[in-house]
Amino acid sequence: MSDTPETPASIGELFRSLGLTLTVRPATGDDEEDAWACTLTRPDGQAYEIDSVAFFDVDPDTGEEWVVEPSPSRVLSVLAGGDVEDEDGGDAGADAEAAARSFLGDAAYELLGTLDASDA
Numbered sequence: 179m180s181d182t183p184e185t186p187a188s189i190g191e192l193f194r195s196l197g198l199t200l201t202v203r204p205a206t207g208d209d210e211e212d213a214w215a216c217t218l219t220r221p222d223g224q225a226y227e228i229d230s231v232a233f234f235d236v237d238p239d240t241g242e243e244w245v246v247e248p249s250p251s252r253v254l255s256v257l258a259g260g261d262v263e264d265e266d267g268g269d270a271g272a273d274a275e276a277a278a279r280s281f282l283g284d285a286a287y288e289l290l291g292t293l294d295a296s297d298a
Contacts, residue, residue, distance in 0.1 A: 187293075193251065197220065198221075200218055200253055201216070212232045215227075215228065231256055255297070259275060
């Protein structure tokens with residue numbers, strides 16, 4: 179038996195290995211019908227807030243999409259990058275990446291990026 183922990187092979191495994199918890203609630207606001215507010219919390223109590231996010235699955239054959247609920251893997255994928263807007267609708271990608279990297283730590287953030295890319 180090895181003394182070194184295995185590297186997580188999925189985003190769900192990464193979530194568990196970091197000891198994170200996820201709190202989900204409906205986002206508030208007139209244009210937030212399908213959106214969720216999500217809070218990730220580390221074991222030390224530090225939290226990462228996502229004010230509003232919506233998740234969709236897409237049928238690869240028809241292109242039809244439908245709303246799905248947040249899961250730990252989906253929420254962590256948001257931290258991996260993508261289109262992030264500030265409150266005024268401007269690009270907040272660089273700030274979001276810095277905050278996610280600070281929350282997860284460099285090694286976990288890099289692994290998240292790799293795992294997210296392999297899921298895409």
